Amino acid sequence: MFQYMCLNPIAGVGLNLFSNQYEKVDDIKNADAALVRSAAMHDMELGDRLLAVARAGAGVNNIPLDKCAEQGIVVFNTPGANANGVKELVFAGMLYASRDIVGGIDWCLKNQDDENIAKTAEKQKKNFAGTEIQGKKLGVIGLGAIGALVANAAIELGMEVYGYDPYISIQAAWSLNRSVKHVTNVEDIYKECDFITIHVPLLDSTKKMIDAKAISLMKPTAIVLNFARDLLVDEEAIVDALSAGKLRKYVSDFPNPTTVGAKGCIVTPHLGASTEESEDNCAIMAVREVRDYLENGNIVHSVNFPANNMGACTTAGRIGILHKNVAGMIAQYTTILGAANVNVADLSDKGKGDYAYALIDVDSPVDEETIAKLREVDGVIRVRVIK
Ligand SMILES: NC(=O)c1ccc[n+]([C@@H]2O[C@H](COP(=O)([O-])OP(=O)(O)OC[C@H]3O[C@@H](n4cnc5c(N)ncnc54)[C@H](O)[C@@H]3O)[C@@H](O)[C@H]2O)c1
Numbered sequence: 001m002f003q004y005m006c007l008n009p010i011a012g013v014g015l016n017l018f019s020n021q022y023e024k025v026d027d028i029k030n031a032d033a034a035l036v037r038s039a040a041m042h043d044m045e046l047g048d049r050l051l052a053v054a055r056a057g058a059g060v061n062n063i064p065l066d067k068c069a070e071q072g073i074v075v076f077n078t079p080g081a082n083a084n085g086v087k088e089l090v091f092a093g094m095l096y097a098s099r100d101i102v103g104g105i106d107w108c109l110k111n112q113d114d115e116n117i118a119k120t121a122e123k124q125k126k127n128f129a130g131t132e133i134q135g136k137k138l139g140v141i142g143l144g145a146i147g148a149l150v151a152n153a154a155i156e157l158g159m160e161v162y163g164y165d166p167y168i169s170i171q172a173a174w175s176l177n178r179s180v181k182h183v184t185n186v187e188d189i190y191k192e193c194d195f196i197t198i199h200v201p202l203l204d205s206t207k208k209m210i211d212a213k214a215i216s217l218m219k220p221t222a223i224v225l226n227f228a229r230d231l232l233v234d235e236e237a238i239v240d241a242l243s244a245g246k247l248r249k250y251v252s253d254f255p256n257p258t259t260v261g262a263k264g265c266i267v268t269p270h271l272g273a274s275t276e277e278s279e280d281n282c283a284i285m286a287v288r289e290v291r292d293y294l295e296n297g298n299i300v301h302s303v304n305f306p307a308n309n310m311g312a313c314t315t316a317g318r319i320g321i322l323h324k325n326v327a328g329m330i331a332q333y334t335t336i337l338g339a340a341n342v343n344v345a346d347l348s349d350k351g352k353g354d355y356a357y358a359l360i361d362v363d364s365p366v367d368e369e370t371i372a373k374l375r376e377v378d379g380v381i382r383v384r385v386i387k
Pocket residue numbers: 057058059060079080082083086141142143144145146147164165166167168169172199200201202205206227228229253270271272273274
């Protein structure tokens with residue numbers, strides 16, 4: 001029997017995929033797996049039992065990835081599962097920023113008791129007029145799941161699209177419309193574009209990536225869209241530029257005291273992934289990842305350990321070993337198993353950064369004493385008998 005807990009509400013269509021071998025619990029210390037959206041986990045005590053954390057979404061800045069890795073907890077996310085939801089909201093943001101749609105709606109509400117509102121509106125509408133997006137230049141910073149969808153959809157809407165991503169995946173590169181202009185210096189986006197949208201993960205290296213210098217290069221008519229994370233942008237500098245008329249609008253999905261109510265800021269309450277479809281997709285993918293890891297030991301879409309997938313185990317047993325990515329580990333495992341007269345039927349070891357994961361299929365059951373010896377190997381983080 002496995003136990004899981006949810007740190008945020010997770011769509012039922014995903015949770016229903018847990019079989020009757022799974023039980024929901026309320027305390028993370030009793031859970032084998034935790035499902036999470038944006039709940040902050042950095043200060044949480046995770047307990048020894050926890051094997052997996054699945055982020056039903058993309059951003060993992062709310063999860064202590066290294067601490068989890070050191071404790072042998074595999075963290076998953078659900079790449080692309082909410083990308084369309086975000087893409088659609090980015091275009092809503094572009095349209096909201098192009099005309100004063102919010103101001104116009106507010107005006108209508110304020111004048112709802114005016115019997116002549118239709119006539120008055122015709123006089124007032126010039127105050128909410130704006131520009132179109134067709135023919136404008138859009139700069140997309142980060143061409144992953146969301147950025148690529150935004151870039152392609154913008155081409156379809158008749159925009160000229162500039163794309164910047166020095167680490168673009170082959171899959172994303174293949175998916176891009178060939179009309180997207182490849183930019184190698186992000187400053188070209190800042191200088192040239194009418195709309196600038198950022199879709200990169202929040203990392204130490206991307207914090208305040210759009211800083212005061214970047215903002216100073218932008219056109220005074222530029223509109224900046226941030227549906228990724230607020231800390232990617234120096235928002236104090238954005239607010240200063242907006243009030244000085246050096247920038248047209250800032251659209252953000254991350255409310256905070258700096259931007260909410262500030263002149264030129266349009267802020268939504270982190271709604272990018274809040275659609276039925278995105279919530280369902282994320283929940284389904286997250287539960288599948290957790291089940292495959294707990295039941296088969298397979299890792300797919302982890303952000304702190306490498307992928308390693310040997311399918312279902314067809315031999316007498318399977319052992320999963322999370323370990324440091326250093327030389328000589330496999331030789332020690334096979335020596336220990338050999339000394340216990342256990343034949344290795346199949347073995348796959350993958351490394352990524354500081355961490356690695358070995359899956360070992362064996363032809364006979366492995367006794368507790370042998371498992372204890374594997375646990376003692378220097379550099380081993382966690383050993384799990386999967387079958
Ligand atoms: N508003 C929301 O509700 C919402 C929803 C989903 C994701 N997000 C945020 O959007 C981010 C992106 O999501 P995604 O699904 O597209 O992720 P992704 O991993 O598919 O794409 C991120 C892309 O950023 C690129 N990148 C990394 N560092 C870069 C840099 N310095 N310069 C340029 N490109 C860089 C990567 O190469 C990758 O292609 C997430 O990390 C998350 O923070 C927000």
